[in-house]
Amino acid sequence: MVIQYKCPNCGSDMAYDSESGHLSCPNCGRQDDIETFPEMNIIRKFDPDEAKEYHCENCGAVILTEAETTATHCSFCGAPVLLADRLTGDLAPAKVIPFTISKEEAVAAFKKWTKNGRLTPRGFTSGDRIKKMTGMYVPFWLYDIEGKADVAALATRVRSYTTGDTIYTETDFYDVRRELDLSYLKVPADASEKMDDELMDKLEPYNYGELKDFKMPYLAGYLAEKYDYDDEALFSRIESKIVPYIDSYIGSTISGYSTVSYTQKQIHTNKKNVYYTLLPVWMVYYDFDNKEHTFAMNGQTGKVVGKPPISAFKVIAWFTAIAASTFAIVKAISFAVGGVFW
Structure with a gap:
C-alpha cells in the first residue's frame, strides 16, 4: 500500500515539517495538524499482486524499494510516499520521536561542527562539500530493564600508627553483602543491519520525554526503514551495554574500604517492556580528498558524530x-x- 497526503487547498503532496510539527504543503504553504488531517485527502492504493513494487499516485512511476524501506520519495516527481503495508501489524512502530531540526538547520549545524576540528585539514572546513544529506527514521528497540544483583566481597580497612619507635599496621576484615534491585528505562539499540552500531550509539542521548505514539504522517517527506533484528536478537547487546553501569553502581555502594575483593557477583536482567521506536537521524555524506566521509546527526538534538580526516x-x-x-x-x-x- 502506498499512502500520500494531498493538500486540501491545491492537491499537492504534503510532508511533515519539523519546525511546526504539522503536515506542510510546499506549494501553497498550508499546514495541517496530524491529528485532524481530513481522511478524504489521504490517498491509499494497494494492489495485492504487488509485493515489492509500488506506483506513485502523482505520476504513475514505478517505485522500487529495498525490502526494509517504509518511507521514501518518488524518484521521478519527488513526492513523499509511505509504504503502509510495511508499517502495520508486527511491523508497526509503537513510538516515534519526530524531527525537530530542519534540513537547513542541519546543514548549518554540520558546517559549524566541521570548523571545530583543530586537527582536520584546512580544506576540509572550506567550501560546500556536503554531497548528500538524508533525513531518515532509524528503527530502534527501547528496553525497560529490571535487574537484580547479588554480591559478596571481602573488604579490608588498613590503619597505620606509630608508638615510640615502632610503626604498627592494623588491618580489619569485613564480609560485605549487597542485594540490589535495579531498573533502567528506555535503553536503546538500533535494529537496522545497514546502520553502523557504534555511530548510532554515539548519537545518544535522545530526549525520551518527547516520545510520541506513532502516526504515519510523521514520516512523510523523510526516509524510513523497518527493523532487521527483533528485540530478542538484540537483548544480549543491551545486557552488554548496561552491565558496566551496574558494576559502577555496585562499586559505589561499597566505599570507604582500603581493598575490595569480590567473591561473588551475580547479575540478572529481565525485559520489563520493549518499544519498537523510530528515531530521527540526518545522514551526512561529505566529499573530501576524493573520498566520501559519512557522518550522522541526531535529528532531535543536533549532536554530530563521525571521524573527520586528520x-x-x-x-x-x-x-x-x-x-x-x-x-x-x-x-x-x-x-x-x-x-x-x-
Missing part, C-alpha cells in the same frame, strides 16, 4: 607546540630555584 601537518605542529611549551616551563622553574638548565 592533518598530519597539524598533528606535528600540535606536538611541537606542546614540546616547546613544556621546555619553556621546565626552564623557567629551573631558573626560579637557582639551577642551571641546558
Whole structure:
C-alpha cells in the first residue's frame, strides 16, 4: 500500500515539517495538524499482486524499494510516499520521536561542527562539500530493564600508627553483602543491519520525554526503514551495554574500604517492556580528498558524530607546540630555584 497526503487547498503532496510539527504543503504553504488531517485527502492504493513494487499516485512511476524501506520519495516527481503495508501489524512502530531540526538547520549545524576540528585539514572546513544529506527514521528497540544483583566481597580497612619507635599496621576484615534491585528505562539499540552500531550509539542521548505514539504522517517527506533484528536478537547487546553501569553502581555502594575483593557477583536482567521506536537521524555524506566521509546527526538534538580526516601537518605542529611549551616551563622553574638548565 502506498499512502500520500494531498493538500486540501491545491492537491499537492504534503510532508511533515519539523519546525511546526504539522503536515506542510510546499506549494501553497498550508499546514495541517496530524491529528485532524481530513481522511478524504489521504490517498491509499494497494494492489495485492504487488509485493515489492509500488506506483506513485502523482505520476504513475514505478517505485522500487529495498525490502526494509517504509518511507521514501518518488524518484521521478519527488513526492513523499509511505509504504503502509510495511508499517502495520508486527511491523508497526509503537513510538516515534519526530524531527525537530530542519534540513537547513542541519546543514548549518554540520558546517559549524566541521570548523571545530583543530586537527582536520584546512580544506576540509572550506567550501560546500556536503554531497548528500538524508533525513531518515532509524528503527530502534527501547528496553525497560529490571535487574537484580547479588554480591559478596571481602573488604579490608588498613590503619597505620606509630608508638615510640615502632610503626604498627592494623588491618580489619569485613564480609560485605549487597542485594540490589535495579531498573533502567528506555535503553536503546538500533535494529537496522545497514546502520553502523557504534555511530548510532554515539548519537545518544535522545530526549525520551518527547516520545510520541506513532502516526504515519510523521514520516512523510523523510526516509524510513523497518527493523532487521527483533528485540530478542538484540537483548544480549543491551545486557552488554548496561552491565558496566551496574558494576559502577555496585562499586559505589561499597566505599570507604582500603581493598575490595569480590567473591561473588551475580547479575540478572529481565525485559520489563520493549518499544519498537523510530528515531530521527540526518545522514551526512561529505566529499573530501576524493573520498566520501559519512557522518550522522541526531535529528532531535543536533549532536554530530563521525571521524573527520586528520592533518598530519597539524598533528606535528600540535606536538611541537606542546614540546616547546613544556621546555619553556621546565626552564623557567629551573631558573626560579637557582639551577642551571641546558
